[in-house]
Amino acid sequence: MKRLHEVYDDLLARKGSPLCVALDPPPERFRSPEERYEFCVRMVHEVWRNVAAIKINENFVRGMSERLHRSLTDEIRSKEALAIYDCKLNDVEHTASAGVRTVRELGYDAFTFNPIFGNAEDLAREARAAGLHVFSLIHPSSGPSARVYRTRTQEGTMLYELLLEQSLSAGIEGYVVGLSGGDEGKVLRDVRRRAGEEAVILVPGLGAQGGDPRLAALYGGERILPVFGRTVTSSQDPVSASRELAEKMGSMREFYTAVKALASAENVVVRSREPIRLSSGRLSNYYFDLRALYSDPANRARVVRAMVSRIRRALGGESFKVATTATAGIPIASLVADRLGAGLIYYRSGSKDHGLGRSVEGVVRPGERFVGVDDLTTTGSTALACVKAVRELGGIMEHYFVVLDRNEGAAELLASEGVKLEALCTVTDELWQLIEMVSRGEV
Numbered sequence: 001m002k003r004l005h006e007v008y009d010d011l012l013a014r015k016g017s018p019l020c021v022a023l024d025p026p027p028e029r030f031r032s033p034e035e036r037y038e039f040c041v042r043m044v045h046e047v048w049r050n051v052a053a054i055k056i057n058e059n060f061v062r063g064m065s066e067r068l069h070r071s072l073t074d075e076i077r078s079k080e081a082l083a084i085y086d087c088k089l090n091d092v093e094h095t096a097s098a099g100v101r102t103v104r105e106l107g108y109d110a111f112t113f114n115p116i117f118g119n120a121e122d123l124a125r126e127a128r129a130a131g132l133h134v135f136s137l138i139h140p141s142s143g144p145s146a147r148v149y150r151t152r153t154q155e156g157t158m159l160y161e162l163l164l165e166q167s168l169s170a171g172i173e174g175y176v177v178g179l180s181g182g183d184e185g186k187v188l189r190d191v192r193r194r195a196g197e198e199a200v201i202l203v204p205g206l207g208a209q210g211g212d213p214r215l216a217a218l219y220g221g222e223r224i225l226p227v228f229g230r231t232v233t234s235s236q237d238p239v240s241a242s243r244e245l246a247e248k249m250g251s252m253r254e255f256y257t258a259v260k261a262l263a264s265a266e267n268v269v270v271r272s273r274e275p276i277r278l279s280s281g282r283l284s285n286y287y288f289d290l291r292a293l294y295s296d297p298a299n300r301a302r303v304v305r306a307m308v309s310r311i312r313r314a315l316g317g318e319s320f321k322v323a324t325t326a327t328a329g330i331p332i333a334s335l336v337a338d339r340l341g342a343g344l345i346y347y348r349s350g351s352k353d354h355g356l357g358r359s360v361e362g363v364v365r366p367g368e369r370f371v372g373v374d375d376l377t378t379t380g381s382t383a384l385a386c387v388k389a390v391r392e393l394g395g396i397m398e399h400y401f402v403v404l405d406r407n408e409g410a411a412e413l414l415a416s417e418g419v420k421l422e423a424l425c426t427v428t429d430e431l432w433q434l435i436e437m438v439s440r441g442e443v
Helices: 004-015 033-050 066-078 093-106 120-130 143-150 159-169 186-195 215-218 238-264 291-296 296-313 330-340 381-392 410-415 430-437
Strands: 020-023 052-056 083-090 110-114 133-139 174-177 201-205 223-229 271-279 283-288 321-325 344-347 368-378 395-406 420-426
Touching: 004 201, 004 296, 020 033, 020 083, 033 052, 033 066, 033 083, 033 238, 066 083, 066 093, 083 093, 093 120, 120 133, 120 159, 133 159, 133 186, 143 159, 159 174, 159 186, 159 410, 174 186, 186 201, 201 215, 215 223, 223 238, 223 283, 238 291, 238 296, 238 395, 238 420, 238 430, 291 296, 291 330, 291 368, 296 330, 296 368, 296 395, 296 420, 321 330, 321 381, 330 344, 330 368, 344 381, 368 381, 381 395, 381 410, 395 410, 410 420
Parallel strands: 020 052, 020 223, 052 083, 083 110, 110 133, 133 174, 174 201, 201 223, 321 344, 321 368, 368 395, 395 420
Antiparallel strands: 271 283
């Protein structure tokens, strides 16, 4: 059985979207179990391309038979999404064990658990034996409920801290941390710090409930499942609504992940009183040495995963090869191409004076599609030279992905040739603010 963070990483590598859509068929509109089932299946067909997970709330599908649940969960899994049963399972040991078996028989991949009974260890063991993943409810999104979870226990800790400690000790890998008014993401940040980077955090309370998606992305870390329900399911166009949210949450998650990785890795962000000459010939008082990133395997991996999800969200299941520039782009492009299972070529400025004298190394067949992957762009001239070299050999190239855009004209230059520049992060005031937050230990 794969660990939950491995399942999450695989989903993002295939889908590119961290979105979780909650399917809550309104009982006043869908009175029979069959009507509720049909609503859920219809929504799965509408949104599946744009989601990593589908969450079914037990209270909205009461009365559905095991056969209907099985059919629904089979449909969700056939669309490469995680099927989560939001049942907030809790009770004494024997009863909770029966609940775990029921969730397994209904065909779900994971379920939510309320650890208030203090039996997290027993339930986690039952779930592992059943091949199920657990999301432990640490902090609800409802304002009144959230205040209860922030009350002090006799030991002096808040209730959510006690429940988190018990869940961590039990080896639970998933957590439910809702955003509520007045909290400003403090609990989410605390849970992420204590649970570690591998934990997957389900974040309800967004969309119609008013939680701030930016806080979810900023404090939730790399592995988050932001939950939206009525914002998607009550929309006149659920496909467009889910696509827009996938892009919004995905790009925010990738931005915060990439900037935090660059700011945390040693010697990547360099500031200097004396101007530094860039490869473009321009002078600058700051320099991003992305070659230093490759010496830090953890932060390097975060950036690669972020790049892979960005590419998948933009290209979907389309087949392509990766193109890059020598020599700076080769490390990141190689890692990304390997994770995507894609071929790789690279462009060198100026032909070799030996061998076959090529400026493009690798195989380019006429009509093949390519995406550019590089570490950094300033003016975009080198990236554009790569695009033109590939096109001259008959390749098709319309997207160029970079870890960092210095925001000095590359997007405009590439756009003039019909190429869209997509950067995990761009040098803006927000980027510098986040770097400062990282240096102060605030994120």
